[in-house]
Amino acid sequence: MANFAKPSAPRFTVEVHQNAFLPEGGRDVHAIVTVTSTGGATATRSVGRDAAVVIMVDCSGSMEYPPDKMRGAREATAAAVDTLRDGTSFAVIAGTHVAREVYPGQGRLAVAGPETRAQAKEALRGLRSGGGTAIGTWLRLADGLLRRSPAAIRHGVLLTDGRNEHEDPAVLRATLDACAGRFTCDARGVGTDWEVKEVTGVASALLGSADIVADPAHLTEDFTRMMENVMGKEVADVSLRLWTPVGVEIQYVKQVAPTVQDLTGRRTAAGPRAGDYPTGSWGDESREYHVCVRVPGGAVGQEMLAARATLVLPDPVGAGGPAGGPPDPLSQGLVRAVWTDDPAASTSISPQVAHYTGQAELAQAIQQGLEARKLGDVDGATARLGRAVQLASASGNADTARLLAKVVDVVDAAAGTVRLKAKVADADEMTLETRSTQTVRVKKT
Known part of the structure; x- marks a missing residue:
């Protein structure tokens, strides 16, 4: 080393x-x-001038149903703006089937300070829902704004509540390919009407995190934590x-x-x-x-x-x-x-290699099991989710084990014996799928 x-x-x-x-x-x-x-x-010291952040807020028509989604998005974005450190460049985008600059506008980035934070929060009060969803347009506008900044840390935050229905999937893929390496992006789905693979796909392509916020009341907490994490980045x-x-x-x-x-x-x-x-x-x-x-x-x-x-x-x-x-x-x-x-020497497996091989298999087993469940393949879903329970139990991944227990009835965790639950809440299934790639560290001896 x-x-x-x-x-x-x-x-x-x-x-x-x-x-x-x-x-x-x-x-x-x-x-x-x-x-x-x-x-x-x-x-x-703070990140300050070394960071530029663009927040993309879904303002499509579905954000008004229920109304607390749009209200939660405004409040969460305001909290994120408050979390920006002085000197950070930032902008806010309203996303529908087109992308619109909410603040500061005119293709610019504002510099965080007491005055610009107050102006941004005032602009957020005017956010209204209406229109469709075309995530690629939001990302392209964010990319254009971030490319104007000399900041080393270039970051996006994307919130959506629906599916990318007003844009060809190939356009979104091409946009992600173009943006990859230019900025990182955390993506969040609010409610339960969005597509997990779309949100996780954005985060994966742009080396950010993805998560579900099923209850809009928790958006402010999530956005604040996300922005604190961004402000902690330095290289x-x-x-x-x-x-x-x-x-x-x-x-x-x-x-x-x-x-x-x-x-x-x-x-x-x-x-x-x-x-x-x-x-x-x-x-x-x-x-x-x-x-x-x-x-x-x-x-x-x-x-x-x-x-x-x-x-x-x-x-x-x-x-x-x-x-x-x-x-x-x-x-x-x-x-x-x-x-x-x-x-004895050649057949020994490094504990770290064994552990993370199992964690990667765990993520795959969950994704395959949930896909089989959606297709009505009861035997396939039971086998794969049973294997996931077994791996989660063996590795001490308690968080994933708890999420799995909301989708299957666990008969024997060590053996991977489970039964599919007859009814599963959409939020529970989507949370398991979205967080399936989260791993636990190898146990230290």
């Missing part, structure tokens, strides 16, 4: 957890790469760079904590035998990544470097912008492969 961060910057560390031993001829190497950011300015556009020797192939790269996120297809070339995987913005936090590489089969006693994992910035810390000079290495760790004829 090495740490190259400058004293004035947040300190990044990389730790690699793996069983490096393979049987003779073994090829697949698994490792959990733990990345932690601590200290630096995060703990001592943007960090990438996990993997370098591999000749003959080594990367099978996949997945974030596995705090949520499951497959990054394999997001690789961008970074020189000979190296590729960068985006990780977004960081504050004081820790995340874990599952890396699997395939090495040439080796003989007993042979050892090789299978991969080198390095945290890099596209521009040196403090350079004042998201693009520019040579990458700045923050920290690195090494993934090794050692061939042995000791079966």
Whole structure:
């Protein structure tokens, strides 16, 4: 493990957890790469001028039914504006089948301070519902506003209560592809009439969080917490760079904590035998990544470097912008492969690898089980959700276990024996699906 961060910057560390031993001829190497950011300015000064935030509020006709949705959205957005630190650039967008600037308008971003906060909250009082839903238009306007800002941290917050019915799905996909890497975005669905895959798709593509706020009364609490998290971010556009020797192939790269996120297809070339995987913005936090590489089969006693994992910035810390000079290495760790004829050594599985493999399977089992349930496949849904209960129980994922218990009757958690409930509230099913990718950390011994 090495740490190259400058004293004035947040300190990044990389730790690699793996069983490096393979049987003779073994090829697949698994490792959990733990990345932690601590200290630096995060703990001592506000983000201020280094951040730009655009809040996108659904104002389609359905937001008026019931009326507390629109009222809750206005109050929550006002609370988010109040949470902005002085110097933060910001704007508010009203989203329907078109996108409209609510504040400050004229293609500009305001700078947070007592006066602009008061003006923004006054403008929010005029928000009214009416029209359709075209999320891509909201994101394109947000992208245009954020691209005008020199801030390093560029963030969007998107709230919707309905389905993206007034826009071709291909248009939304193209918009997400265009916005990826330019800003991060947290997405929230309020009520129970929205499409989980659309909201989680926005968050996944833009490296943000997704969640359900079934009761509009809880929007203010959620928006305040979200904005506090954004204000805690300090370093943007960090990438996990993997370098591999000749003959080594990367099978996949997945974030596995705090949520499951497959990054394999997001690789961008970074020189000979190296590729960068985006990780977004960081504050004081820790995340874990599952890396699997395939090495040439080796003989007993042979050892090789299978991969080198390095945290890099596209521009040196403090350079004042998201693009520019040579990458700045923050920290690195090494993934090794050692061939042995000791079966005990080669068959042992790293506790971290075993745990997060199970967490990824848990997320998949929930999603497959809920899909089977929607299709009326009782046996398939029972089998997959039973497996999910078993995995949640074994890994100590109590939050997911509680959500599963609202969808199935648990007969034997350890064995994964369950019965589908005859009636399930929409909010309970959508909450389970939306939070299916949330994981728990490996238990420390």
